Amino acid sequence: MLLISCPWCGPRNETEYHYGGQAHVPYPGTPADLTDEQWAEYVFYRDNPKGPFAERWMHSIGCRRWFNVLRDTATHEVLTSYRLDEPRPELPQAGGQR
């Protein structure tokens, strides 16, 4: 089970949260101009890296707020969590080959 830190409530078990997939996926700026391929890209295509991944979680049985988490999908290590209005943090280089 993952131990995830809500920016407002602190570290809680994974079972308190709901997963929301990739973070930082902006809604298209000019939706009317998009081709079918670009719409497919926005609706269906998400990154799926083996390594650090910025993703959304919601503290569903706590404060019910969404926030972002940087997590390593290969090791399950939760690297950091941050609020939606904060930029994706730089990773310390210590992790080596990921």
Add this chain to the structure above:
Amino acid sequence: MTSTALPEHPDWLWRNPDPRSSYDVVIVGAGGHGLATAYYLAKNHGITNVAVLEKGWLAGGNMARNTTIIRSNYLWDESAAIYEYALKLWERLPEELDYDFLFSQRGVLNLAHTLQDVREGMRRANANRLNGVDAEWLEPEEVAKVCPILNVSSRTRYPVLGATFQPRAGIAKHDHVAWALARRADEMGVDLIQGCEVTGFLKDGDRVVGVETNRGRILAGSVGLAAAGHSSVLAERAGVRLPVQSHPLQALVSELHEPVHPTVVMSNHVHVYVSQAHKGELVMGAGVDSYNGYGQRGSFHVIEQQMAAAVELFPVFARAHVLRTWGGIVDVSPDASPIIGTTPVENLYVNCGWGTGGFKATPAAGWTFAHTIATGEPHPLNAPFALERFATGALIDEHGAAAVAH
């Protein structure tokens, strides 16, 4: 198949060759799908200058980790066609491959616990019958006749309100299936190369011409990806983006028991699926973990929930012990249907997105993928499962019939 003893191993199964410098076709991934593809490339198309490259050991990925459920009771015409084709191939493969991998057509029950489940189940059973798939709707008393250890009392938290039943569904010994396919492919000249990881692709403009591996460069006329959970990581190295997400999916077995469980039972609502292996273990699975992951292990609370559901449905399991749990990495597509076909890179083909349910499709996946690679065109059975459907919107939404939450 009536025998219950495990099949004897043949004296030898396959050669262990070093990779040659070039092949007509290179398949990446020696799971069931990669092996079946190689087998049908040789058998149906006479293409035997083929290598199957496997980073680990043969069939050590999801092929060795699945709960072996085989059925074809999917909702949509496209799915019914390909899964039913697979089931018909399963019915003749033990003889064709001369290998008794204990394909046991003991039937599958998909339980309904809510009014909506009942409606979905009846609709699916009717759709199945229109597609020539054996399926019936059973009331709770009839469900109890098929599986007497199932608790169909109305006094449970999620009472069984009925079930769909597909009598021709069943289970098979998955690793024996892989070995059976591997042996025949090897006999026809296919090189099965273990410990050979594909790390990149050789391209000439928009065309793939080979692969980079930890054992050197290998040239190839065509390259077929059958890498299950790692499909998107691999395709990205060829410059192709795939709409799949990789998730951990767990399963577990109990210690051995006398035969108590005569069929396969799946419940999408309380989320457990159970069968009893030939040796006697209860084999159980649940849904995927919600998050993306490549760690080949999942969260304990998923097991806890699946156990709670199992014990309520099967009170007789209350004192059974869990012997072993494990996880695999499955690649889930947005419509819970696979992607089999061409890619924007010429001569590069992809077979992925089978998510939690690709074992049952193994022979049909191999048959259609081999056809696509051999001819450059999809087979009618896999044409609807092209990558383009995400742009055209012609999705094949099987979340309901996938029977596993993802």
